[in-house]
Amino acid sequence: MAERMTSENLPVVVIAGRPNVGKSTLFNRLVGRRQAIVSDMPGVTRDRKEGEALLRGRRVRLIDTAGLEEAAPDTLYGRMRASSESAVAMADLVLFCIDARSGITPADAHFASWLRRQNRPVLLIANKAEGQAGTNAALEAYSLGLGTPLALSAEHGEGIADLMGEIAERLPPAEKSRRREAPKAEGEEDERPAGPLRLAIIGRPNAGKSTLLNCLLGEERMITGPEAGLTRDSITVELHDEHGPIQLVDTAGMRKRARVEQHLEKMSVSASIEALKMAEVVVLVIDATLGVHEQDLQIGRLIEREGRACVIALNKWDAVEDRNATKKAILDRLEISLAQVRGIPVVTFSALTGAGVHRLLPAVREVYEIWNSRVSTGELNRWFEDALERHQPPLVDGRRLKLRYMTQVKARPPTFLLFGTRAEQLPDSYKRYLVNGLRETFHMPGVPVRLQLRGTK
Ligand code: GDP
Numbered sequence: 001m002a003e004r005m006t007s008e009n010l011p012v013v014v015i016a017g018r019p020n021v022g023k024s025t026l027f028n029r030l031v032g033r034r035q036a037i038v039s040d041m042p043g044v045t046r047d048r049k050e051g052e053a054l055l056r057g058r059r060v061r062l063i064d065t066a067g068l069e070e071a072a073p074d075t076l077y078g079r080m081r082a083s084s085e086s087a088v089a090m091a092d093l094v095l096f097c098i099d100a101r102s103g104i105t106p107a108d109a110h111f112a113s114w115l116r117r118q119n120r121p122v123l124l125i126a127n128k129a130e131g132q133a134g135t136n137a138a139l140e141a142y143s144l145g146l147g148t149p150l151a152l153s154a155e156h157g158e159g160i161a162d163l164m165g166e167i168a169e170r171l172p173p174a175e176k177s178r179r180r181e182a183p184k185a186e187g188e189e190d191e192r193p194a195g196p197l198r199l200a201i202i203g204r205p206n207a208g209k210s211t212l213l214n215c216l217l218g219e220e221r222m223i224t225g226p227e228a229g230l231t232r233d234s235i236t237v238e239l240h241d242e243h244g245p246i247q248l249v250d251t252a253g254m255r256k257r258a259r260v261e262q263h264l265e266k267m268s269v270s271a272s273i274e275a276l277k278m279a280e281v282v283v284l285v286i287d288a289t290l291g292v293h294e295q296d297l298q299i300g301r302l303i304e305r306e307g308r309a310c311v312i313a314l315n316k317w318d319a320v321e322d323r324n325a326t327k328k329a330i331l332d333r334l335e336i337s338l339a340q341v342r343g344i345p346v347v348t349f350s351a352l353t354g355a356g357v358h359r360l361l362p363a364v365r366e367v368y369e370i371w372n373s374r375v376s377t378g379e380l381n382r383w384f385e386d387a388l389e390r391h392q393p394p395l396v397d398g399r400r401l402k403l404r405y406m407t408q409v410k411a412r413p414p415t416f417l418l419f420g421t422r423a424e425q426l427p428d429s430y431k432r433y434l435v436n437g438l439r440e441t442f443h444m445p446g447v448p449v450r451l452q453l454r455g456t457k
Pocket residue numbers: 017018019020021022023024025026037038039040043044045127128129130152153154155156
């Protein structure tokens with residue numbers, strides 16, 4: 001079973017504070033990429049996000065928490081606080097943010113006193129202090145008992161260089177890195193990188209993606225709940241199975257939801273697409289109690305188009321009454337509608353109870369191997385001659401196409417180049433015949449197989 005990876009010996013820096021003080025903006029600033037969604041709506045950043053930042057030459061693991069707001073434990077805020085507590089517990093440094101424009105609020109004061117009791121190094125940040133704004137609040141912030149506040153503006157980028165220096169000074173001394181650097185592939189883009197397998201979990205809202213992620217991580221890492229649209233953003237976490245590390249990208253739901261502001265939703269969708277692009281293997285989570293939805297198929301086609309390996313996860317299997325009939329109906333639908341990725345592995349489980357989830361990562365590893373596989377040119381052409389004999393290439397304009405030979409030009413996904421006179425005129429039906437033959441003969445179920453044509457004289 002997978003366990004969360006704790007051996008990454010990067011120092012952990014946690015950004016904390018009540019909602020809307022600018023934590024996500026600061027996180028983005030430090031990580032340097034648009035990883036978190038920023039919005040004017042309070043409480044939009046609900047999940048913990050992680051990224052890597054390079055500060056004065058030191059790599060740190062940066063964690064953006066949900067708001068540390070006082071609330072009863074059965075509310076959303078209460079659950080967010082529980083999530084923040086565990087982040088703070090593992091922090092080498094906490095960046096405690098306040099909003100210099102609104103001054104110190106009771107919530108700030110309450111959490112400052114809580115934070116003081118956690119015995120973690122804290123750097124107090126007065127954000128939104130662009131152009132000397134909020135100097136008073138910054139002074140007031142001394143009263144929190146967390147040392148000298150550092151005034152900056154995450155949004156305008158003022159004071160960020162100073163902040164980086166301040167953080168670097170407070171980090172524990174650098175250990176010798178035990179990590180080996182990934183070897184640089186020369187000109188070969190399809191070489192298997194040395195890093196972790198990159199996996200994305202995607203699917204419609206409420207399919208159970210967050211529950212699955214929690215189950216895989218074995219801790220209440222993300223906040224899940226019946227509120228649709230709780231997971232609006234992508235987060236990255238690492239876990240380990242017996243074959244090594246897996247980097248997991250969890251994404252927001254891809255469905256349009258009326259009650260969420262549209263620009264937010266658009267950003268969520270593009271975050272999903274981005275996650276899909278950076279992933280090697282994609283787990284498409286489907287709520288089995290609802291069957292296959294057109295949108296699931298759209299996502300499936302997108303995965304095929306992007307050339308990613310895919311595992312289909314039929315979740316909520318605990319709540320399915322007639323399992324045989326349900327499975328058959330779903331498989332039939334997929335077979336018809338996702339013919340391009342024939343033989344796609346399908347795993348059934350309950351992310352809620354955990355039953356069957358142990359089958360997911362082995363299926364992921366397997367499809368990953370296939371996605372990376374290579375066929376030797378000799379084997380390939382022996383099969384190819386056979387295939388030509390069994391089914392002659394069609395006539396085009398009354399002349400038979402002369403197909404000569406085939407070679408695999410890359411993996412990830414397996415891509416083959418076919419040479420022949422006027423090969424580029426090969427009809428799609430014959431291409432499909434060849435692709436299906438390749439897939440079956442060389443055992444490549446569930447991954448997109450590409451066939452490129454090159455005309456010769
Ligand atoms: P979080 O909920 O604490 O993570 O806060 P966000 O990062 O989502 O920011 C909340 C709001 O504050 C957004 O509208 C940001 O654009 C705004 N904001 C963030 N940093 C600054 C800043 O330095 N100056 C000003 N004026 N606004 C900021």
